[in-house]
Amino acid sequence: MNNTRQIKTFIGAMTLASLATVGYAIFASHSTHLYFALAVLALAAATSRLKVKLPGVNGNMSMNLPFLLTAAVNLSAAEAVVITCISTTVQCWPRKGAKFNPQQIFFNLGMMAFASASASLVFHAGWLSHLQWSANPVGLILATLTLFLGQTVPVAGIVGVSEGKSALGIWRSVALLSFPYYVVSAGITSMVQAASAHLGWELALAVFPVMYVIHRSYKLYFSGMAETMRSELLVRAAGAGA
Secondary structure, rough: OOHHHHHHHHHHHHHHHHHHHHHHHHOOOOOOHHHHHHHHHHHHHOOOOOEEEOOOOEEEEEHHHHHHHHHHOOHHHHHHHHHHHHHHHHHHHOOOOOOOOOOHHHHHHHHHHHHHHHHHHOOOOOHHHHHHHHHHHHHHHHHHHHHHHHHHHHHHHHHHHHHOOOHHHHHHHHHHHHHHHHHHHHHHHHHHHHHHHHHHHHHHHHOOHHHHHOOOOOOOHHHHHHHHHHHHHHHHHHHOOO
């Protein structure tokens, strides 16, 4: 089976998993929160274009993750999936002059919808309510891990299939670089939950400046890391040629 056929098979499997998970999540959705959902959607879409290139990996990281996690744990599964799909479309839409890649957008939509729906189902699982005082933090941790695995594992898989490399090795690299951001996102989501309970969700979502600062910090950090990697490769090449 050639590389193109493998890619199509992988995308097809991801699509089926996404449709099944999203369908069940929507069926199990709880009450809707229209204005809160619209506010989260606006922020998720706005921050989706703030992306950071991961050094050494054919992929990037978007700054909309805290809002996608906020949607998964505060809104219905249907609202979370809609917000995720719209912001992902905005994120993947090619810039002026760039080539449109429908296959890539189709895969990203399926992968992100699957991850978002799964995180929402985990957070709102009935058995968590029996944990009483610890239900919310445990649910947030599990939802974050679900979102983390739901996004990083398929990405590592499709990159591995496309480039003929070890998916596990790629996943380790992606996980090492991106996991701290998921921890930060969980912290921001926790603050949004606490603030919305006391001050209202309008003030709780006033975290866009924070996301911009995080974006700039990650961009500077990864730029420095990429430059270090390039320098090391040049030194090795010079040593090999000596």
